[in-house]
Amino acid sequence: MTTFNPALEREYNNRALVPEHPAIFEKWRADSAAFRALAESELDIAYGDDVLQRLDLFHAPKPRGTMVFIHGGYWRSLDKSDFSFLAAPFVANEISVAMINYRLCPAVVIDDVVDDCRSAFMWLIANGPAHQMPIARIALTGHSAGGHLVAMLFATDWRACGIDAKCIVGGVALSGVFDLAPLRHCSMNDDLRLDAASAQALSPIHLRSQIDAPLTLAVGGDESAAFIEQASSLHRAWPTTCAVTDIVGARNHFTIVEELATPECKAFQIVRKLFD
Numbered sequence: 424m425t426t427f428n429p430a431l432e433r434e435y436n437n438r439a440l441v442p443e444h445p446a447i448f449e450k451w452r453a454d455s456a457a458f459r460a461l462a463e464s465e466l467d468i469a470y471g472d473d474v475l476q477r478l479d480l481f482h483a484p485k486p487r488g489t490m491v492f493i494h495g496g497y498w499r500s501l502d503k504s505d506f507s508f509l510a511a512p513f514v515a516n517e518i519s520v521a522m523i524n525y526r527l528c529p530a531v532v533i534d535d536v537v538d539d540c541r542s543a544f545m546w547l548i549a550n551g552p553a554h555q556m557p558i559a560r561i562a563l564t565g566h567s568a569g570g571h572l573v574a575m576l577f578a579t580d581w582r583a584c585g586i587d588a589k590c591i592v593g594g595v596a597l598s599g600v601f602d603l604a605p606l607r608h609c610s611m612n613d614d615l616r617l618d619a620a621s622a623q624a625l626s627p628i629h630l631r632s633q634i635d636a637p638l639t640l641a642v643g644g645d646e647s648a649a650f651i652e653q654a655s656s657l658h659r660a661w662p663t664t665c666a667v668t669d670i671v672g673a674r675n676h677f678t679i680v681e682e683l684a685t686p687e688c689k690a691f692q693i694v695r696k697l698f699d
Contacts, residue, residue, distance in 0.1 A: 426608060427608060427609065427610055428605075428608035428609070431605050431608050431609050431649070432608075432609050432610060433647075434605075434647040434648065434649035434650075435605065435606065435609050435611070435647070435649055436609070436610075437567075437646075437647075437650075437675075437676040437677070440646075440647060440675070440676065441675045441676060441677055444677055447677045447678065448505065448677075451505050451506065451508060451680070452504075452505055454507075454508035455504060455505060455506060455507035455508045456507075457508075458507050458508050458510065458511045459504075459507050462481050462482075462507070462510065462511075462514065463481070463482040463484075463514075464479060464480060464481045464482065465479070465480040465482075465554060466479045466480075467479065468480060468554070470542055470543045470546035471539065471542055473526050475524050475525060475526045475527065475539075476524070476525065476526065476539055476542070476543070477503070477524045478503075478521055478522065478523055478524070478543055478546070478547070479503055479504070479507065479521070479522040479524075480519070480520070480521050480554055480556055481507070481510040481513075481514055481519060481520040481521075481522075482514070482519050482555055482556075483513070483514045483515075483516075483517045483518055483519045483520075484517070485517050486517055486518060486519040486555075486556075486557050487517045487518060487557070487560070487698040488518055488519070488557050488559070488560035488561060488562065488592070488697070488698040489518070489519045489520065489521055489547070489551065489556050489557050489558065489560070489561050489562075490510075490513050490518050490519070490520050490521070490561075490562045490564055490694060491520075491521045491522075491523065491544065491547070491561060491562065491563050491564065492506060492509055492510075492520060492521070492522045492523070492564050492565060492566075492569070492683075493522075493523050493525075493540060493563075493564070493565035493566075493569035493572045493573060494506050494522070494523075494524075494565070494566065494568075494569050495565070495566040495567025495568040495569045495570070495598075496527075496567065496568060497528075497567070497568050497611050497614075497615070498527065498528045498533050498536050498568045498615060499527050499528040499529065499611070499614045499615070500527065502524060503522040503523060503524040506522060506566075506680075507522065508684060509522075509680070509683050509684050510522070511684075512684060512685070512686050512691060513691075513694070513695075516686070516695055517698075518562075518694075518695065518698055519555075519556050519557065521543075521547055521551075521556060523539075523540055523543045523544075525539035525540055525543070525572075526539055528614045528615050528616070529613075529614040529615075529616065532615070532616055532621070533603075533615060533617070533621070533625050534621065534624075534625060536568075536572065537572060537575045537625065540572045540575070540576060541576065541579060541584070544576060544586075545584060545586065547561075548586055548590070558590055559590060560590065560592045560697070560698055561590050561591055561592065562591075562592055562593055562594055562595070562694050562697045562698070563576055563577070563591060563593075563594035563595075564594060564595045564596070564597075564683060564694060565594075565595075565596055565597070565599070566597040566598060566599075566679070566680050566683075567597070567598050567599065567600065567676065568599075568600060569596075569597075569599075570596030570597055570598060570599020570600065570601075570640075571596075571599050571600045571601060571603075571627065573594050573595075573596045573599065573638070574596055574599060574601055574627035574632075574638065574657060575625070575627060575630075576591075576594075577591075577594065577627070577632045577633065577634045577638055577664065578627055578630040578631060578632055578633060579633060580633050581633065581634075588633060588634050588635075589635070591634050591636050592636050592697045592698070593636045593637045593638065593639070593693075593694075593697045594634075594636070594637075594638045594639070595638070595639045595640075595641065595683065595690050595693060595694055596638060596639070596640050596641070596657075597641050597642070597679050597680060597682060597683065597690065598641070598642050598643065598646060598650055598653075598654075598676050598679050599640065599653060599654065599657070600650075600653055601626060601627045601628050601653050601654075601656055601657040601660075602626045602628045602653060602656050603617055603621075603622040603623075603625050603626045604619075604622045604623070604626065605649065606622070607619070607622055627657055627660070627661075628656050628657055628659075628660040629660075631661075632661050632663075632664040634664070636664075637664065637665075637666050637667070638661070638664050638665050639665070639666070639667045639668075639669065639690065639693050640654040640657060640658060640665055640667070640668040640669070641654075641668070641669040641670075641671055641679065641682055641689070641690050642654040642668075642669075642670055642671070642679065643670075643671055643673075643674030643675050643676060643678065643679040644670050644671055644672035644673060644674060645672075645673060645674060645675040645678075646674075646675060646676050646679070647676075650676065651670060654668050654670075655668065667693075669689055669690070671689075
């Protein structure tokens, strides 16, 4: 069993810090269902044998590239379908969107989740063109645990997988977790099962980016000090790759997602410009 640190528990328990989170989640789901009802899409495409190893593809009419989005939920909750609404403004700006699901802890460990995201990306490279998904220019985006998974994809040696990483033109990680060591002392670790060795091996701050493209970090100004420090820690570790770290005022750990959903917001604009 995990030995809890009450101070870390407070800093990393985002649902307790944002008591209105059920209403936020419900709005995500309602907006996502409404978009899926109208979108040109292919849903629940298998990239592996498990029921959660699935992709949703949203097609822009004349796509200039593909955005990949990886959802959060501390590697143990939520679903790609909760975030379909994020695809709407990108499709409207000629960018197709692929949303990744992955197996969840505690059924698997975080290393398996990382492997799932790598497998999903490799499926996209191999099969995207047959599904009208452009692969010459791909942006990687994610929120919370998904931000961590984006950074792990940046730290992957894609050449060893037979993939030319030049197709990755950049990325955005919203409120990511890049140093997993503190989570060993939070209640969630009963599901995550991190020990000292796995926490270090799976922390992007201890790895190197393998991608010659910019990774923008954004975190809400209303988030805990721990999450603001998480973004700063990766910026320090990857000073060339992480050229921009944006602390967005009046955003909490969940409303920061709106930065990707709103064309007027900086995160959306950064991703869009990657395809200009």
